[in-house]
Amino acid sequence: MNTLPDTQAYTHPHQFLSASHDENSRRTRIVVLLTAVMMVGEIAAGFYTGSMALLADGFHMATHAGALGIAALAYGYARRHAGDARFSFGTGKVGDLAGFASAALLAIVAAVMAFESVLRLYNPVEVAFGDATLVAVLGLGVNLVSAFLLGGGHSHGHGHGHSHGHKAHAHTPHDHDHPHHDHPHHDHPHHGEAQPGAARGQDNNLRGAYLHVLADALTSVLAIVALLAGGALGWVWLDPVMGVVGGLVIARWSWSLMRDTASVLLDQTDTQLAGEVTEVVEGPGDVRIADLHVWRIGPDSHAAIVSVVAPFGLTCDAIRARLAPVHELKHVTVECRHAA
Template sequence: MGAGHDHSGAVANAAHRHRGRLWAAFALLAALMVVEAVAAFTTGSLALLSDAGHMFTDVLGIGMALAAITATRRAGTDPQRTFGLYRLEVLAALANAVLLGAVAIYVLVEAVRRFGEPPEVLAGPMLVVAVLGLLANIVAFALLRAGSKESINLRGAYLEVLGDLLGSLGVIAAALVITVTDWWWADPLVAVGIGLFILPRTWRLGRAALRILVQAAPEHLQVTAVHDRLAAVPGVAEVHDLHVWTLTSGMEVASAHLTTDPGVDPAGVLAAARAALHEDFSIDHATLQVEPGASAGVCGQTEW
């Protein structure tokens, strides 16, 4: 006897209910990205260019999040996609991390090159555009904050906006230093700071996405603890073929074979096991195979 229920609606809603905020952030940052890119080439500021590049990944990341949400919503009607397209969210987050890392590396390389002979930059326009970028990022940060706690894809966009917000502060500081002292090294120095700030966050986002894609157990769950809890369910003699993984943000999945004691009601064991997974581990999508003790040796356990 086995059981599995579709709890995908709650997961989908975690991203869908923030869709309007995503669109607002997308439009705002796209407009400012164009302004920053044009200003970077006009003023000759590498710090401003790095901020524009970072903002580009913000826009791209939010765009991918919106595309993934749309595709996930439409995929539910296809019977061949038994888990929908929830992994698109994770793939978008991974692509986001790769692009963000590439931008950070480019900025670092270009900044090192400029340290030898820093070019002059137009600090006035650089300061004005950086202030506009800061205001845009503050608004986007507020829009994405709530969703970042529920979705890895939204968390990727949120982290990028957070980094860009701090980057805008750095560009403002560089413009002020150049205006007051004519110390041109402030521009590549701030660019290096932005790049170094981005890289570790990119690594963490990419690592989280890869853990999901390779179907590793969630970091916050100990598989041994799940095993022991299921083994403690009244009537369960043994637990084997246990797997726990993450399908997408907020959707942990489990499967297991439960060998029961003689004369035990399998329906009662199944209900108790599902309740244990829900209450102790917040696992709502579980496929459990309940086996009478006599059939344990022929259940077809898979060796992975």
Template sequence: MASHDHSHHVSPDDPHDHSHDHDHSHGHSHDHAPTVTTDSVKRVRLAMILTAGFMLAEVAGGWISGSLALLADAGHMFSDSFSLGLALFAFYMGDKAPDKLRTFGYQRFQVLAAFVNGLTLLAIAAWIFIAAIQRFTQPVDVLAGPMMVVAILGLMINLVVFKILHGGDQENLNLRGAMLHVIGDLLGSVAAIVASVVIMLTGWMPIDPLLSMLAAALILRAAWKILRRSSHTLLEGTPEGVDVGQIRQALLDVEGVKSLHDIHVWGLTPQDPLLSVHLVIEAPELHDGVIERAYDMLQTRFDIQHATLQVETRDCLTGGECNHGMVVHP
């Protein structure tokens, strides 16, 4: 093998014929099929049906009773129905095979859907705040009896939906996003129940928009969490729990590796870390052994199933961000 061979930049199980392919028993895989189980899909579908169904009841109950808390919760449940439907669509898209235009497939669509869910939460919270402020300046009489009945039913439905989603894969970003929506609904139902009790006992109407604003603040917190995580992934950020410095040192400790540069770690989804790096080896004849040991170490120590290793015999032989890749900055 020539000392400047540039062909070593694919995983060992690449479906094409390369002279450096290794036995597939090592488990190096290009398979980027999403870790979405059939059980998770069923759970999201059932949750969507229950949420969309009761949303109509809350809209009617909020309109009849004049309760902003109920209408706000109905708006949030509409957002839930939308987000759950989007999650189902994301599961379907993520299961599609890679093609010539999208060689990684459609897994990233799940993250994009989660980002949209977070934006939807922000919009719902903003609407609740605006409507609550208007209620303070223009009070509306609320029928506490119908409000309480609908709020209690809503709480029961939300508890059922939460239990359904909580039993699914908590590492899936869309499932987590959907569950955060439901938590917001639970808080909305509790706020509506408390508001109805206060109105029945004291007749103090401002409690309705006041508790609506409290629920909106909690919704904003949930939105921030899902937006922060999804945007980090969309920006090719290092997946949670992955220490690039540790990976770099572990690669340098592989027998035969002299130095490395251009190390990048990112993920199609937060659960699917990917790595690419240029390894500088001491001698051309060490190539196959270094590849073997490096892949096995990445899989066993860091659970990185897909890595692209470019092997070189001189520093920065093929160019790249050599000056920036030698040291990992915090």
């Protein structure tokens, strides 16, 4: 009587959160608190002084506080459900979903900011320049502190930093090849932690929070410039003009974040990484890739499905060994089809 093999040695968790997930979550919660406190102060001061730039900064900060709150909730949700089997590839992309939401809110902020500023150009009001400037400077200080907190965990790079020289992942050997059959064989290797030298991916949830803070800082700087010029030179028109400029810059940031997060959510192929996979698999010249899918499943993690046409005797384990130096791959499925 045949005994079915034990699969425990071949199973693995699907937790693909960033290595800095918990630290980024803590930073974001601190910034949410700072932003909420400053938001109340700026809105109150804006109504008191009559400054459009200051009111815009306060109301936009309210929107940013909401977006930062979404980022904080996303970190918590991803951590709580990291082991939930309902998520096929874990919760590593929850942050990208939150980042997309942040980008949408940034776009709304930009549109409202520009619209209100244009209205103020045609209907100027008296501004208490001195009081408004003091509050704007205070708001800028809070924004800079927040940017410093989030910037400590924010990765600005987009490259992979590929390297083939480091030690390969250790895998438990398990061969599913049957030399006398011509049907496909699927191999799901167990992957350990990322290599110490691996380049850290970009956390789009943190990036969204970071851009909201930068948008606040930009609005504060523009408000300060407009208020100083208005008080010294009487250029009341500069206040709403700065609002239009700020809206255009924020819209550009919004588009960039929306584009990048959408590509992750839609499982867009990482062409650079796919090229590296093709290079290491087909390099020896004995196999050809028939089908290849490479996509991102977390800030530090990518998945790949590699289907190869190989001669008899070349196993899926051998193909998997070739992929070991590609440190970005944390979940790989190898399919071997044997040519006649």
